[in-house]
Amino acid sequence: MKKSTFLMASLLSLLPAAALAHPHVFVEARLEVVADDDGNVAELRNVWRFDEVFSSSVVLDFDKNTDLKLDPNELAEVGKTVRDSLVDYDYYMNLTMNGKNIKVEKPDLIHVDYKQGQLLMFFAVKPAEKMPLKGRLTFGVYDPTLYTSIDFPSDNELVLVGDSFKSCKHQVVRPDADQVIAENKQSLTDAFFNDPTGTNMSKLFATRLDVTC
Template identity: 70%
Template structure:
């Protein structure tokens, strides 16, 4: 079984625990949080660029005519597969409002491209409920199974878009791993090492955009 099915079909959940010790898939991410004219969060725009090895495995899995590239219909099939399979993982997109988790709605589509040996995915998600620009809002991208590492190379890859955000304070938080471990020693039990996916510990380490409005 190749890497894409492991990522999007959740088959990694059945793999040995050791598989979760470190990521097997790497992607550079960009997240744009958009404020609507009505003073609510209207959508979150995601761009993911995957590493060469994973991208090559996707070509091998979806290149049905064996021409060593992904044609438009094959790219569309990749997007359709990801759209259906990442729903249970909220499309790796996390939103909180004053500490409360806000679910995301299923996007209309996931657009896929393949350039310079790398797979790219573009899509937007919307909060599952109205989300006014009030209080402390956080936005991030991470894989709860720890199988994929979603990296923001620069703080500028976490963007707040829209005039309504002008009254909010923007902060990019990159948690210190040692501090996270020290603050969560009680949860680092044998159960975590046996079933890290069940603890959702990756959320604590994930880079996030905080908006205080």
């Protein structure tokens, strides 16, 4: 089966489900949750830095003039491809408001750069519905297919921005995989490990920012 080396959604449509049970792409991320002056979540700003192996494969796919680098127009094409591809995966955003899942709107633009052998992406998304700072909110970034490992190198990479958050408490939660499996034995069936896209349970393993207002 012919595979595209680029980006997650394209790969997901081509690879057999069993191959998706562990990460193939590795990303170091930063997430800034921004609140407006009215006490609502305004947007979520993302920075993704991809591993060198995957980044080099992107260069091979998008370096149309074969000069071994990505020119501005080629970088723009990468951003457009990602913007179109990840819409079905909600751009890997994992937002909840008092237990309710909140989707996000399509970003206006995904900015892409390539520095020191690594692909960088910068983009902001907005909640698809009003998200007031009331009760318990969670914010995270994860790939429900487990194809891409998204890691926050330190707790400082999960940030609250805006005076409206001053009355809220927050903590970064990094679930222990063994503990998650032990606590969810009945839910995490063989079907989950063979095809996580059909269960949406991978978020149990994802680092997240818990906010209580």
